[in-house]
Amino acid sequence: MSQQAKSREAQLTSGLTPPGTAVSDLLRDLDRWALFLDIDGTLIDLADTPDGIVVPADLPANLDAVSKKLGGALALVTGRALPYADRLFQPYQFPIAGLHGAERRMSDGAIDCVTSTPEFELLKAGLFSDTAGWDGVLIEDKGAAVGAHYRQAPERQTDLEALMERAAADAGSDFTLQRGKMVIEIRPARASKGEALRSFLDEPPFAGRLPVAIGDDLTDEAMFKTANALGGLSIRIGEATLPDGNATQATMLLSSAAELRDILAGFAR
Numbered sequence: 001m002s003q004q005a006k007s008r009e010a011q012l013t014s015g016l017t018p019p020g021t022a023v024s025d026l027l028r029d030l031d032r033w034a035l036f037l038d039i040d041g042t043l044i045d046l047a048d049t050p051d052g053i054v055v056p057a058d059l060p061a062n063l064d065a066v067s068k069k070l071g072g073a074l075a076l077v078t079g080r081a082l083p084y085a086d087r088l089f090q091p092y093q094f095p096i097a098g099l100h101g102a103e104r105r106m107s108d109g110a111i112d113c114v115t116s117t118p119e120f121e122l123l124k125a126g127l128f129s130d131t132a133g134w135d136g137v138l139i140e141d142k143g144a145a146v147g148a149h150y151r152q153a154p155e156r157q158t159d160l161e162a163l164m165e166r167a168a169a170d171a172g173s174d175f176t177l178q179r180g181k182m183v184i185e186i187r188p189a190r191a192s193k194g195e196a197l198r199s200f201l202d203e204p205p206f207a208g209r210l211p212v213a214i215g216d217d218l219t220d221e222a223m224f225k226t227a228n229a230l231g232g233l234s235i236r237i238g239e240a241t242l243p244d245g246n247a248t249q250a251t252m253l254l255s256s257a258a259e260l261r262d263i264l265a266g267f268a269r
């Protein structure tokens with residue numbers, strides 16, 4: 001662990017208010033906070049495959065109850081495609097940013113979506129065919145984005161890095177590589193989770209509130225940075241040290257998605 005990460009770890013676990021207290025602070029001052037929640041690894045436990053996730057039965061209703069206590073100021077901010085993420089929490093629909101912030105449904109229901117192109121469809125088809133014989137590798141078609149998963153084939157990480165870097169270069173400047181947990185993605189470069197958080201805060205019912213951003217992966221660091229810059233709270237699920245050895249931008253930690261779900265369940269009551 002780098003020196004920077006060590007001092008960050010100490011800072012996070014020293015006299016700072018434990019995250020559980022920070023979140024329960026919301027109980028006292030409901031008009032003050034806006035909650036921005038990542039999905040995979042934050043609300044929902046990680047699974048071997050993108051479709052292997054299990055949504056705990058009480059989670060959708062708890063999210064709805066927390067949202068109502070915050071006057072609707074709860075948004076999901078995910079790398080998943082917006083329609084896929086929406087289905088996870090039926091019958092409820094929340095303000096949501098998908099594809100790492102590239103597409104968004106605002107509180108009034110208006111959707112700013114991003115669509116694929118014939119060229120990008122060809123690129124995705126090429127990835128499927130190039131990896132057809134790579135056991136355990138899973139190509140995830142997300143419409144205007146694509147993910148290459150190696151959770152079940154860690155030995156293929158280097159091959160996938162090279163393949164996705166070439167594909168991203170072919171895709172051009174409208175796209176960017178996004179690394180994550182056992183995945184490399186090519187996504188629209190037009191936004192980030194930090195920009196999505198800022199856009200929500202320009203609109204009711206988020207405007208005038210301070211952000212609480214909670215996430216678990218590299219893509220969420222942009223959300224943490226923006227929340228911190230706006231005087232809000234940033235909470236990472238997991239360690240203070242990122243896989244690359246750098247310290248997280250988050251100012252607080254939670255141990256697991258289960259711990260966050262318990263806090264939200266208590267807050268929902």
Ligand SMILES: O=P(O)(O)OC[C@H]1O[C@H](O[C@H]2O[C@H](CO)[C@@H](O)[C@H](O)[C@H]2O)[C@H](O)[C@@H](O)[C@@H]1O
Pocket residue numbers: 038039040041042045046047048049050051052053077078079080081140142147149151180181182183185217219
């Ligand atoms: O921003 P998030 O909501 O956290 O979404 C990030 C990515 O989540 C999914 O991949 C991750 O979760 C999978 C299921 O647990 C896991 O198998 C995979 O290894 C993780 O990387 C999703 O498949 C991606 O599209 C999201 O970008």
Ligand SMILES: [Mg+2]
Pocket residue numbers: 038039040041042215216217
């Ligand atoms: Mg996540």
